[in-house]
Amino acid sequence: SGSDSVSFSRNQTHGKQHAAPRNKCVPRPSEGDCEADGSFVFEAQEAWKDFHNSLRQFYENGELCDVTLKVRLPLLPVDFLTGTVAKEEMIKANLNCRDLLDEARNYHLHLSNQSVPDFEYSVRTTPRKHTAGVLFCVGGRGGSGDPFRSIECYSISKNSWFFGPEMNSRRRHVGVISVGGKVYAVGGHDGSEHLGNMEMFDPLTNKWMMKASMNTKRRGIALAALGGPIYAIGGLDDNSCFSDVERYDIESDRWSAVASMNTPRGGVGSVALGSYVYAVGGNDGVASLSSVERFDPHLNKWTDVREMGQRRAGNGVSELNGCLYVVGGFDDNSPLSSVERFDPRMHRWEYVAELTTPRGGVGVATVMGRVFAVGGHNGNIYLNTVEAFDPRMNRWELVGSVSHCRAGAGVAVCATHISQIRDVGQGSSNVVDCM
Incomplete structure (x- = not known):
């Protein structure tokens, strides 16, 4: 609230x-x-x-x-x-x-x-620590190759991570979002096939529950929530990148198709900002994209907006102080450390301070007035480090590490108290070092 x-x-x-x-x-x-x-x-x-x-x-x-x-x-x-x-x-x-x-x-x-x-x-526009919610890092993959079931939760007051209850399915390049005090994990790849199913974590029961499946199986999708429904945007499989967009109604537990994007986008980033849903970057099957478009649910229409300065896919996107931040990702050759900010009031992109290390396949979310970047791949190894951006200082700083080195994880902030989530200890034991 x-x-x-x-x-x-x-x-x-x-x-x-x-x-x-x-x-x-x-x-x-x-x-x-x-x-x-x-x-x-x-x-x-x-x-x-x-x-x-x-x-x-x-x-x-x-x-x-x-x-x-x-x-x-x-x-x-x-x-x-x-x-x-x-x-x-x-x-x-x-x-x-x-x-x-x-x-x-x-x-x-x-x-x-x-x-x-x-x-x-x-200070009055920043939540207190005990009301700021819990940061979830869900799924992904590491050096072992197998996708994870595990989730890790961040305690803001203790500046530390712990393992929460595992998902039913392994998921890498999974879409993750939190709505109404629950966490939703959608699609991805389980190591054998692409997934269209969805599961929901309820902190009150400390369990993941299977929900309705999307119409299209895919990985590398982005999720956004605007006015209640959840939007699943873009993605890819082994054959093509998708421009498809589906909308999930939480009350009826049902997916339906809405207008497709103007451009196919696998590994896309998304966030709801104002009265629009933004789709940022991604890959169209040929190259990484700098283009951006936004969806108006009242018109059921996607419209192109000003493009970023850098082409990127596998980037993280989050909202802070009414602006859209796009973090890291891959261009066609390597992971990126650059970060761009879009102000919809000015219709303008600008670069802000770079990450301390390049991060492709990074998970991003906003907590306590800072943008957190979790894991990713720096071109050599999978990362377990976490860093946070302070817009007042225009600076990224390391703020601890998740236990598992992972990229392609979904990251979201759940409006619940940290004490509600059961610590399951060490979690999965099949993960070797980040190499």
Whole structure:
């Protein structure tokens, strides 16, 4: 939900102590918890009632804005922000609080690709560690040649990886995405044949469950989610690259075809940005591509947009701060360390800092305001290293390693708490070193 955790323990404003509202939806932090101390979370309508009463205490003491500063308003759902928070009389009556509300509104406008002059990101636009979700690295292949069933999960607070429950099928060059607190793995290759089937991981049960299969078996596909459905884009088999796009309806567990891309794209990258789904790079069966196109679900139509500066396939794609980042990949000869950023408001690509090492077949996702690049192949070996890009510093830095050296893995962020996922220990034992 993007919400923070509500309550006050010992509030630091003017050294005064205030009672924490108690509610089953509102966990009370331990004394001295610097992450949650003095903070609120607008998590549910019930919690708002307690919050409203607490606001009144601070309003009467002249401390309302001090408290509201600790709330990460931009991360609230738009409907709750506009329908509940913005209607609170105490917020409306305080100019400083109204400025914070404007910041939250501008943040959502910015993410919807509208131009917002002088908008800047702040700590309030970045989730706290315990609400940021869990980074999953799913499948892929390493030096042994066989695709993996294994998944590895990243603990943000501990900066470490652990093995989660394995998939039912081995999958390399698999499409992976998280929607609604669940992780979906689609297609790929199991070492013997191409796959069209899909499985879903539910953190509440710690199990993978088979779901409906796509119409076309393929590897090297990309997944994107926009407005509920999941889109499976492009891919390839041993004979051809595909321009096919299928849409999966989660409620009905059914795939259906939508408009094909203008260009076949195997090893393509994709992300939903604003009201479009983007397909970035890939290989058309002859060469790696620098071209980019985007899908409008209302028109059921793909339209070409400005191409990248570099041809690439097997690249990773993610969204950060309303921009599209494309990371690494292969040109026709070798893996790439270059990274490009597309701003849809300016319709412009620009290069940003390069990776610390070239990475083809890299998995990419955004966590805590940084783009993570996981594994890949550097031209000589499969990689288990992970690095993260900080847009404020324009710099990549190594942030630990997965246990298995792997390329062609799917990477996604699941909106769940790390404690929900069972650590299965060492996982598969059939993986040798990265060579």
